[in-house]
Amino acid sequence: MAKTLIAIILCLSFVAPVPAAAPAQPKAAASQTKPAKPDWSELTLAQQIVLAPLKEDWSSLDTTRRKKWVKVADSHPKMKPDAQQRLQRRMKDWAKLTPEQRRVAREKYKALKKLPPAKREQVKEQWQQYQQSLAVKAEAASQEAAGSQETTSGSSSQ
Numbered sequence: 001m002a003k004t005l006i007a008i009i010l011c012l013s014f015v016a017p018v019p020a021a022a023p024a025q026p027k028a029a030a031s032q033t034k035p036a037k038p039d040w041s042e043l044t045l046a047q048q049i050v051l052a053p054l055k056e057d058w059s060s061l062d063t064t065r066r067k068k069w070v071k072v073a074d075s076h077p078k079m080k081p082d083a084q085q086r087l088q089r090r091m092k093d094w095a096k097l098t099p100e101q102r103r104v105a106r107e108k109y110k111a112l113k114k115l116p117p118a119k120r121e122q123v124k125e126q127w128q129q130y131q132q133s134l135a136v137k138a139e140a141a142s143q144e145a146a147g148s149q150e151t152t153s154g155s156s157s158q
Contacts, residue, residue, distance in 0.1 A: 047073040053091035
C-alpha cells in the first residue's frame with residue numbers, strides 16, 4: 001500500500017505546477033510566441049495510446065509537463081503489466097478531476113512532501129489502513145451480493 005501512495009504522489013508530481021520564478025507578464029508573452037511542445041500530433045502512436053487519458057487536457061499543459069508525460073509514456077513499455085495498468089487507471093482518474101480538485105491534490109502533495117520523514121511514514125500507515133478497510137468493505141459487499149444471488153436462484157428453482 002505504501003507503493004500505492006508513492007505511485008500516486010509520483011503521478012501527481014508529473015502534473016504538479018511548476019512555481020513561477022518570474023512575473024506573470026513575461027511568462028504570458030513567452031507563451032504567446034512559443035507554443036508548448038510537443039503537440040499531440042507530434043507524439044508517436046505508442047505515446048498517444050499511453051497518454052490517451054490526457055488527450056483532452058494536452059493543449060492546456062505547458063512544455064515542461066508535456067515532456068514529463070512523454071518520458072512516462074516512453075518508460076511505459078518497460079513497466080510490469082500491473083504497473084502499466086495502475087498508471088493508466090491513475091491517469092484516467094486524474095483526467096476526471098476538476099481543475100479545483102487537481103489544485104487541491106497538488107497542494108496536498110506539496111504539504112506531504114514538506115513533512116518530516118516520521119510524519120510521512122505515519123501518513124503512509126494511515127493510507128494503508130484506509131486501503132485495507134476499503135478492501136474489507138469491497139469483499140464483504142461481494143460476498144453479500146453472491147449470497148443474495150444464491151438465495152434468489154435457490155428460490156426460483158423450487
